[in-house]
Amino acid sequence: MTHRSRNRSRSRRRVRMGRPTFRLRAGLLLMVFVFSLFAGRLVQIQGIDAHAYSELSDKYEGATEVTLTASRGAVVDRDGAPLAQTVDAELLFADPTRTSAKAPQIAKIIADRIDVSYLTLVKALRKPGTQYSYLARRVMPKDADAIMAELEAKDLAGVYTERDPLRTYPAGDIASNLVGFVGSDGHGLAGIELAMEQMLKGKDGHATYVTDAQGTRIPLADSSVVEPKPGKGVALTIDEDLQFYAQRRLRQAVDDTGSISGAVVVMDPRTSQVLALADYPSFDANKPGKAPKADRGSRAVQDVYEPGSVQKVLTTAALIDAGKVTSRTKVSVPGLLRRGPDTIKDWWPHETLHMTLAGVIARSSNIGTAVAAEQIEPEDLYDYLRAFGLGQRTDLGLAGETKGLLPPPESWQPISRDTIAFGQGLSVNAVQMTAAVSAIANGGEYVRPSLVKGYVGAGGEVEPAGPAKSRRVVSKNAADQVTEMMEMVTADNGTAPSAAIDGYRVAGKTGTAQRVNPDGGGYEGGGYTLSFAGFAPADDPRVVTYIVLQKPSTSDGGGTAGGPVFHDITSYALQKYGVPPTGSRSPELPLGY
Amino acid sequence: MSSFLAQTRARVPRLADAVAQQRARLSVVRRPEQRAPRVPFAALVLAVLGIGLVGLLVLNTTLQHQAFYANSLEQRADGLAERKQSLEIGVDALRAPGRVAREADRLGMVPNSSPAFLFLADGTVRGTPAPADPQHALPLDTSD
Numbered sequence: 083m084t085h086r087s088r089n090r091s092r093s094r095r096r097v098r099m100g101r102p103t104f105r106l107r108a109g110l111l112l113m114v115f116v117f118s119l120f121a122g123r124l125v126q127i128q129g130i131d132a133h134a135y136s137e138l139s140d141k142y143e144g145a146t147e148v149t150l151t152a153s154r155g156a157v158v159d160r161d162g163a164p165l166a167q168t169v170d171a172e173l174l175f176a177d178p179t180r181t182s183a184k185a186p187q188i189a190k191i192i193a194d195r196i197d198v199s200y201l202t203l204v205k206a207l208r209k210p211g212t213q214y215s216y217l218a219r220r221v222m223p224k225d226a227d228a229i230m231a232e233l234e235a236k237d238l239a240g241v242y243t244e245r246d247p248l249r250t251y252p253a254g255d256i257a258s259n260l261v262g263f264v265g266s267d268g269h270g271l272a273g274i275e276l277a278m279e280q281m282l283k284g285k286d287g288h289a290t291y292v293t294d295a296q297g298t299r300i301p302l303a304d305s306s307v308v309e310p311k312p313g314k315g316v317a318l319t320i321d322e323d324l325q326f327y328a329q330r331r332l333r334q335a336v337d338d339t340g341s342i343s344g345a346v347v348v349m350d351p352r353t354s355q356v357l358a359l360a361d362y363p364s365f366d367a368n369k370p371g372k373a374p375k376a377d378r379g380s381r382a383v384q385d386v387y388e389p390g391s392v393q394k395v396l397t398t399a400a401l402i403d404a405g406k407v408t409s410r411t412k413v414s415v416p417g418l419l420r421r422g423p424d425t426i427k428d429w430w431p432h433e434t435l436h437m438t439l440a441g442v443i444a445r446s447s448n449i450g451t452a453v454a455a456e457q458i459e460p461e462d463l464y465d466y467l468r469a470f471g472l473g474q475r476t477d478l479g480l481a482g483e484t485k486g487l488l489p490p491p492e493s494w495q496p497i498s499r500d501t502i503a504f505g506q507g508l509s510v511n512a513v514q515m516t517a518a519v520s521a522i523a524n525g526g527e528y529v530r531p532s533l534v535k536g537y538v539g540a541g542g543e544v545e546p547a548g549p550a551k552s553r554r555v556v557s558k559n560a561a562d563q564v565t566e567m568m569e570m571v572t573a574d575n576g577t578a579p580s581a582a583i584d585g586y587r588v589a590g591k592t593g594t595a596q597r598v599n600p601d602g603g604g605y606e607g608g609g610y611t612l613s614f615a616g617f618a619p620a621d622d623p624r625v626v627t628y629i630v631l632q633k634p635s636t637s638d639g640g641g642t643a644g645g646p647v648f649h650d651i652t653s654y655a656l657q658k659y660g661v662p663p664t665g666s667r668s669p670e671l672p673l674g675y
Numbered sequence: 676m677s678s679f680l681a682q683t684r685a686r687v688p689r690l691a692d693a694v695a696q697q698r699a700r701l702s703v704v705r706r707p708e709q710r711a712p713r714v715p716f717a718a719l720v721l722a723v724l725g726i727g728l729v730g731l732l733v734l735n736t737t738l739q740h741q742a743f744y745a746n747s748l749e750q751r752a753d754g755l756a757e758r759k760q761s762l763e764i765g766v767d768a769l770r771a772p773g774r775v776a777r778e779a780d781r782l783g784m785v786p787n788s789s790p791a792f793l794f795l796a797d798g799t800v801r802g803t804p805a806p807a808d809p810q811h812a813l814p815l816d817t818s819d
Contacts (some may be wrong), residue, residue, distance in 0.1 A: 170760060253771055253773070327813070330813050649788070
């Protein structure tokens with residue numbers, strides 16, 4: 083007991099009093115030891131292994147700067163059905179320095195999943211002198227994931243993925259003439275994709291952050307993020323179903339008549355919104371490269387042609403509005419009409435006929451129209467036609483739109499007023515002509531046609547496009563009289579009974595014009611342009627449809643070729659939009675006297 | 676200021692005198708028994724250190740854990756977004772007008788070429804209903 087207590091007291095004393103010198107030395111030694119460990123490690127890291135560490139950091143760690151690509155806005159139809167959209171996809175690339183040894187195994191795994199040839203892959207996996215070799219672009223994420231999982235499972239390293247958004251057109255060739263397509267860099271090259279590029283593409287952002295070897299962000303490390311601004315979507319006025327039907331019906335018509343091309347425009351006359359704009363031949367927007375360049379645009383806005391007799395509708399409206407004639411005005415129509423050195427003929431031979439203006443329209447007499455138009459000054463006719471939108475772009479928003487040709491009255495020859503009155507010696511595009519007829523259907527008020535209904539924000543909210551500009555061209559009375567005359571065209575004894583829709587009042591007008599030979603030499607060998615414009619119900623128009631067929635091999639007039647197409651497409655639209663017949667009857671206008 | 680300095684200077688010799696007096700009377704001084712106990716203080720320091728260390732560790736672990744969790748959630752979100760996208764692509768393909776038309780054609784259906792409406796309110800029919808004409812079948816090809 084005493085021994086223990088002594089011991090304890092001694093040890094306590096040692097702790098209490100200590101031996102300062104020894105403690106100092108021991109402490110110093112310890113510190114020197116620890117610091118030399120640090121110094122040694124420092125030399126090892128900074129001096130000996132420096133290269134390896136910097137390589138490692140290059141590979142894994144450090145601030146990673148990533149571009150956050152703004153997603154491109156979608157293009158949708160009037161009900162939100164996608165016509166163009168961007169989907170996530172991935173790009174596969176390889177580091178050939180790591181893959182060349184096992185290229186065949188890797189290539190087989192990839193070729194089994196996606197549509198790239200085995201040999202191409204092996205070649206890419208063995209590409210010499212690079213650490214970056216493309217394998218495949220725009221691989222669907224599920225395929226890319228499956229490939230990467232299988233490669234990892236088989237311990238095959240050296241294949242990587244990168245984000246590579248893919249622009250798809252779910253509807254294929256439906257509205258491709260309007261929507262356009264993008265190039266391999268993702269920028270719009272045609273149609274709305276080109277015209278609305280700035281709005282669709284948005285603004286890229288970027289992020290900088292520190293990650294570990296697994297790519298996990300290290301918390302509390304430096305990071306900065308500038309969020310990308312996604313592009314806005316564009317909602318078109320197009321109705322995808324109607325567009326589909328119009329395109330297929332047009333294709334049938336072009337094939338049946340042996341035409342070289344054709345176009346159909348369907349509009350709502352109250353707003354001049356384009357419900358369908360079909361062109362044929364067209365192309366699949368997913369494979370634009372496979373179609374000839376001429377088919378990748380929209381002929382309905384790019385091609386000009388002489389409108390032919392559909393023009394008589396506009397001339398007559400101008401004449402009535404100017405107070406020169408009415409639908410019952412008597413016109414004496416000679417068999418031939420001499421104008422200086424030229425002679426004007428009708429499409430059917432006849433002696434002098436006694437027709438009302440309604441009869442002139444119903445039978446589509448060139449001579450009758452020319453005689454009636456004698457009452458209007460060229461300047462006045464020109465002003466009316468300008469007001470109907472001829473000779474100017476409709477600014478629908480598509481690239482390459484033509485403005486057509488309406489010669490100024492100063493340059494008119496003596497015969498110009500006559501030919502322009504019945505649709506020759508001036509040229510138009512299909513949308514212009516539809517908008518002009520639409521003005522008649524809309525009671526004489528021209529509304530500038532539009533193709534864009536609104537812009538879709540990131541949250542799906544739609545910001546409507548500005549209201550369309552409108553102007554009065556002719557009085558309501560003039561428009562109504564013209565409409566009644568146009569109803570005679572689809573009557574049993576008119577030029578286009580095939581355009582009539584049972585139960586409905588249908589107004590229409592046929593057009594046949596010589597087509598200028600694009601190879602030069604005037605009209606020689608150019609063939610004809612057949613067209614038909616009309617709307618229904620005539621007393622409360624809801625749908626305006628215009629059909630143009632270029633250079634058909636058949637020699638039938640616009641009524642025979644265009645009438646049935648008008649009938650089918652307009653019937654479809656009336657049903658789709660639930661427009662019942664109005665129940666009223668067409669007035670019986672006297673056609674002769 | 677200068678007066679203050681003068682005062683201090685004057686006070687120093689007086690203090691020195693007092694120390695001298697103390698030294699003069701030497702005596703055995705007992706070590707004061709009442710020293711501040713060391714254990715609680717050491718324990719306190721250790722506790723602070725320990726809590727700090729553990730706290731830091733916990734914080735760090737939590738952050739790391741959350742980073743991993745966030746990462747795994749992000750991966751899951753990516754996976755779900757992929758799935759949503761592929762389902763949407765599927766739906767778009769199924770509801771495309773071309774596909775619907777083809778299916779309808781397969782069932783022998785043709786577009787109705789004579790629109791007519793039945794008004795349930797008064798039982799009237801507007802338009803001229805007629806059986807659909809097979810001639811109005813829309814020619815479709817394989818690409819539609």
